[in-house]
Amino acid sequence: MSETELLDATPPAESQLDEDDRLKPEFVDAVLEAVEAGDAEAAHLKVAPLHPADIADLVELTPAEQRPALVAAIGDLIDGDVLAEMNDWVRETLVDALTATQVADIASELDTDDAVAIIEDMEPEDQREVLRALDPDDRAAIEEALSYPEESAGRLMQRELIAVPEHWTVGGVLDYLRGHEELATDFWEIFVVDPAHKPVGTCALSWVLRSPRSVSVSDVMAREQTLIPVDMDQEEVALRFQKYALISAAVVDGSGRLVGMITVDDVVHIISQEAGEDILRLSGAGEGDINEPVLDSYKGRVRWLITNLVTALSAATIISLFGGTIEKLVALAALGPLVSGVGGNAGTQTMAVTVRALATNQLTQSNTLRAIRRELQVAVLNGLSVATLVGIGVALWFGHVALGGVIAVAMLVNIVIAGLAGVVVPLTLERFGADPAVSSSVFVTMTTDSMGFLAVLGLATLVGPALLA
Structure with a gap:
């Protein structure tokens, strides 16, 4: 097929995207089939009309083992604008395959902030080689940017201005x-x-x-x-x-x-x-990137699972203290997790709202007490609603009014405690300089699990004669 015929057969870039501006699966398959068949010219002509961001998406959608062949086929289309739009993990892999001179040539075409984004994740020795290959003016600008803390305005800014x-x-x-x-x-x-x-x-x-x-x-x-x-x-x-x-x-x-x-x-x-x-x-999902290497994802997630395992021991300890009560009324073993789970969800709701408010500066020292009162009011209303439903349900299902009352009160107590923990824990962590988005869930989960079982089993022990009647 001649080049003219290939151009005529290649639809415009808009037709390669679905209604959500994502590359259509059939287009991705067609490009990869051309690459696999060794028809680099056809692959190049299909990809050429795409926007740099869409070319970056194409590379990311391509299986890792096929990316080198795709990049070799579309060649010069992988320029600085494409790399600037690319996922960090995928870009790092591609940049590692380039020489220092090639990376320097790409960086020189970009604004300073985009060039820094490409160079900052490289190994120190590779980074120095790329900087040496840059023009003195570009090198000075990038070195200055790299001297600023990560995720700061100095890393983000561009020097090209009027x-x-x-x-x-x-x-x-x-x-x-x-x-x-x-x-x-x-x-x-x-x-x-x-x-x-x-x-x-x-x-x-x-x-x-x-x-x-x-x-x-x-x-x-x-x-x-x-x-x-x-x-x-x-x-x-x-x-x-x-x-x-x-x-x-x-x-x-x-x-x-x-x-x-x-x-x-x-x-x-x-x-x-x-x-x-x-x-x-x-x-606790780490960076949560689907392009992240498996071992890196494992390391990022397993430590939180182990931490949760340790905090879960507090709930297990509380359960073990009330073994006698559970033996007398086995239904408590089934209903305890219900109270704990609903409380955990309530705590997560409040925690998410609080963390977002802290992140957007909606929650400050001037309105902290008002925010706590508000969340307590919401927790009480939620607790009363859910407690009423679960109390009636338990009483009808087990035919035991006293048991339904115990579960209802325990549910109310745990949801109120969960609402309080969901707002106080992030605020406390933030006040001590810790990131509430990182650590809050562990402490809130520990609180709702422990207090859920403590409320159920503690109340059951206090009203033991009525339950066993």
Whole structure:
């Protein structure tokens, strides 16, 4: 088949995506079949119309053992933009197969933040080789970014920006933008700086384009602006963008000098990443990436399972203390886990709400007591509703009104305790500097399990004669 025929036979990129903008399985299969058949030209022509993000998805959807052949077939389509969109684990595998010069060539094509994302996960020796292969200016920018803490604004920011002095006119700014090809090409705001290169305002491109050439920049700029410290955590950066509806923001160093900018496209990625991390931490699933090596997933998860095993011993100990009560009324052995399980779910609900509120700065010291009271009120209402249902159900099923009353009271007690633990545990961990998303679930689960069995068996022991009647 000639190249013309291949082009005619290849549908546009839009037809390769389903209604959710995901690559259709039949398209992925067709590309891999072409690769397997040794028809690299056909595979290349099928993939060429795709957006870099979709090419990255194609590589991720390809089984690991077939990726080298796919990458070899589509060759030059795997550029810096594709690597920047790629899953970290998959990208790391591909980058490891490239030479230092190849990685340096790719990094030089990208904005600083995307280049840093590719280089920061490399082994130290490989990282040094890539940096040596870069141009001096690119190397200095990336080395400076790597000197900042991980997940900080310094790692996230890009150095490619437009900054002008406030004494310029709009006409001078336009001439400057049009006369220098090496300037940044993608930007929404122009930063205005003083002689010390400290930001004093911003000009939206729309203001510049619609203002007369003779007007001074100082007359059209907005002096109110949100400045991002270079060492600010990326999660805090995302919260500022969300709170103030920012498109871009200036990043300043310790002396207040403009050193870079952060744009909303990077923040959108951070919001998704941070939200996913919190969910995975709550479940103890490690990084939770389907491309993560099996052993790494095992190491990330097994320690939490072992920790839960240790905390579960507290519930087992409580059960062992009431062996005599269980022997007299075996139904307690079946109903204890019911109370414990429902309490655990109630605690998880409250914990999830609390962790999210802490992450988004909705829950602070000023409204802590109000939040605790609110969650207690919700817990009492939930407890009364569930306790009434389970109490009636147990009484009818076992034909024992006293047993139904014990289970109802135990359910109410455990759900209220679970609601309290779900909010107090994350708050306490946060106050002591620990990440509540990482450790809360262990302590909340231990509390609800232990208190569930203690409530059931303790109450059963106290009203023993009535139960055995």
